[in-house]
Amino acid sequence: MKLSKISAFAVAAMISLSSGAVTAQEKEQAMDKVHFLIPGGAGGGWDGTARGVGEALRNSGLVKTVTFENMSGGGGGKALNYIVENAQSNEGTLMVHSTPIIVRALNKTVDMGYRDVTPVAGVIGDYAAIVVGKDSPHENWADLYTAYKEDPRGVAIGGGSAPGSMDHLVPAAIMQAAGSDPLDMRYVAYDAGGKAMAGLLSGEIAALSTGLSEAIALSEAGEVRILGVTAPERVDAVPDVPTFTELGVDLEFVNWRGFFAAPGLSDEKRAEYAELLKEMTTTEAWATVRDRNGWIDIYNSGDDFSTYLATQEADMEKLMKGMGFIQ
C-alpha cells in the first residue's frame, strides 16, 4: 500500500483551492506571489525544501504571498509533465527538484529531464554518507572495505530507495573508486529511509547509504557511526568524520536541491528568480531554516547551474552504464 501518497492530499487539498486563482494575476506581479510546485508528498525531502525556502522568503519579506502545491506521482514525473504542458499559466511557479531529475531521466523512469524546464538555481545540498550501527564490528571505513573485499556478498549495503537510484549509485561509485567491482555489491532496497535505518540497527544489513543530514540526527542520538562522507572537505557539523577523498577513495558527491521554472521563461524572469533566491540565502530567516534542517548552502544559478547539471548528468550516465542499469 502506498501510504505516503495519502499524506500529500491534505496539504494539496488546501492549496489546490488557491492555485487556480494564483495563476491569473501572476503575470504582472510575480514577486508578490510565488507558487511552489512540489513533485512529492507532504513530509518528504522536496516538500521540506520548498516549504523551508517559502518560509524564509515570506519571513524575510522578500515575497508577500507564498503558496504550495503537492503533486506526487510517477517519481516526480507527474509534476514535471504538468509544468511543461501548462507552461503558460505557470510563469509564477517554481518547481523544487533534486538529483533524481537526472537519474530518473537517464534510467527512463520519467520521460522528461531538466532540459525540458528552465533551471533557475541550485540552493541547498546534502552530502551522502556511509554509516554503520553503533555495535557494528566495522570500526571505520578501512574495516568495512577490507570485509567487503574479502566477501562482497557478505557485506550487504542498504538504502531507502530502489536499485539504480541515488542511494544505490553512491556506494557503487565509492566501491568503484576504491578499486572494486561495483556489480559485486549486494544492495538491499527499503521503501523508506526509516525502514532502512531499522534494517541497519537490527543487523540485517552491514552498512547504510544515506544522506548526511539524516545520518547526523541518528549519530547525535548515538545510534550509528558515520564512516565517511562524500564532501570535498570535512563538514563542520561532524568534524570527526573523514571525507572519502581523505580515505583514499577519489569520490565527491552532493545531492543538490534546486528550483526550476516552466519552459520558455524569459531570461529576465529567470534572472529575477535567481536573484530572489540568492538574496534569500543571505537572510537571517534563511539561516534559521537552514540550520534547523542541517542543510548546506550550495547556491549556484544561471549558466553555472546548467553546466553543473550537465556535468552531473555525464558522471551519472557513465556510472549507470558501467553498472548496466542503462544501455
Added chain:
Amino acid sequence: MIEGILIGLSTAFTLTNILMVIGGCLIGTFIGMLPGLGPMSIIAIMIPVAITIGDPSAALILLAGVYYGAIFGGSTSSILINAPGVASTVASSFDGYPMARDGKAGKALTIAAIASFCGGTIGAILLMVFAPMLASVALLFHSAEYFALMVVGLSAIAAFAGTGNVAKAMLMTIVGLMLATVGTSALFNAPRFTAGMMELQSGIGFITLAMAMFALPEALYLVLDPARSKRSEENKKITELRINREEARQIAPVIGRQSIQGFFIGVLPGAGATIASFLGYAVERNIASAEDQKMFGKGSIKGLAAPESANNAASTGSFVPLLTLGIPGSGTTAILLGALLALNVTPGPRLMVDQPEIFWSVIISMYLGNLVLLILNLPLIPYIAKILSVPRNFLIPFILFFTLMGAYIGQNNSTELLLLVAFGILATILKFADFPLPPLLIGFILGGMLEDNFARSMQLYDGPSFIYERPMTLVLLILAAGLIVFPVLRNWRTMAKQRRGVSTPD
C-alpha cells in the same frame, strides 16, 4: 521510572498541556470520523500549528492527541457507512458495518469506543513500563519475520471463507495481491502493470480501492435493490448503546488480549496499526468457539472489539521505535519525526536522559487523552448513529459525495475517480455474484509489504533458505498455515457429516 513519571505528571498537568490534549483529541476524532481523512493527513495539517507553539512537549502532546484521536474516530465511518478512511479501520468494518445494518449502530459505536479506550490506555501503561526495554524488541524482526507476519495477517481471510466460499475468498485475495503490484515497486526500479499510464506509477490508492470495494457497492446496492433496505422500522434501536452483561463478558478477554498483542505489533517499526488490526481479527476469530466463529463477518461483537483495541494499542506502541530509536515505523510517525526534528528534538536513546520531560509528559498525556476521547465520544454516539436514520435518498448522495471526495483528494488526481467508478462497478457485480470483498482489500493492503519483505529476504539469503534458517520465521509461517488450513479442514468435516446425515436414513 518513578522520577520520570513525576516529571511527566508535572509537565503534562499544566493548563497549556491539558488544553493541548483536549484540543488534539477533539480535532483528531472529528476529522478522523470523516471518510477519507486519516491521521496522516490531519497531522500534516496540524504540523505548522504545532511548530508555532514552540514548546516541544506541548507540540508533541498535541500531535499525539491528534494521532490517536483520529484512530479513535476513524472507526465511525467504517461502522456506519462501510467507508474506512484509513487502512487500520478496515477490519473494524468487517463486523461493525453488519451490526449497523442490523440496526445496532449505537451498540457498535459504543463497543468501538470502549475497545479503543482500553487499547489506548493499556498501550500507554505498557509504553510507560516497558518503553526503555522495548527498543531492542523493535529491532528483533528482520525482513524474513515481517514477511511471515504478513502471511499470518493474510490468514484473516479465513473469516470470509465460509462453507462453499473458500475458493471465492482465495480468489479475491489473489486479485487483491495482484492489484498491490501495480505501480513502481520500492524494490524494483521499473513500473509494473501500469498500462503506460503515469497516474498508475505510484500504484492504486488505498482510499480509492477501499471506497470502491466497500462504500460504493453498498450505496449502489441500496439503489438497485430497494427492497433490501428495511431501515425505517429499526430506527428505534439504532441509538441504543447499552451493552448487556453477557456481551461485556464476551468482549472483555478479547479487548485484553488484543490490547497487548496490538501494542507489541505496533512496537515493530515495519508493522503498525493496520497489521495489528488484521492479526487481532484473525487470531480472535480462530480461537473463538465454533459457535462464535460463525458470527465473524456477520456482526460479531468480538470481531469488532478485536481490531478496535488492537489498532489503538498499536498506534500507542508505534511511539516506542519513534521515541527510543528515532525510527518512524509508519507514514504517520515519519511525519511526527519530521515535526520533532523541526522543534530541535532528536528522538533516540538519549531523549529519555536529555529531555525526560518530553518523553514522560507525552506518555502521561496519553492516559488523559484516552479518557477525554471516551468522555467526548460516548454522549455523542446516539446523535452520530442517527446519521443512519437519514432517509435513503439523502444518505446515498452523502455517501457518494464523501466516497468521491476521499478518492480525489487522496491523490489530487482525476484518474483516481475513473478507477474508483470502474472498481466500484466491478465490486458491485462481484457482490451480486456473492464473492466476499474484504479478502480483496486484505490482499491489497498486505500485498505490498508482503512482496517487499519477501523480495528483500530472497535477496539477502540468495534464495528461500531464510524460511528454515530463521526459527522465528518458520514458527510464524507454521502458525499461518495452521490458521488457513484449519477452517478448510473443518468445513470438509462439516460437509462430510452433512452428507452422511443425508445418507443415513436410507
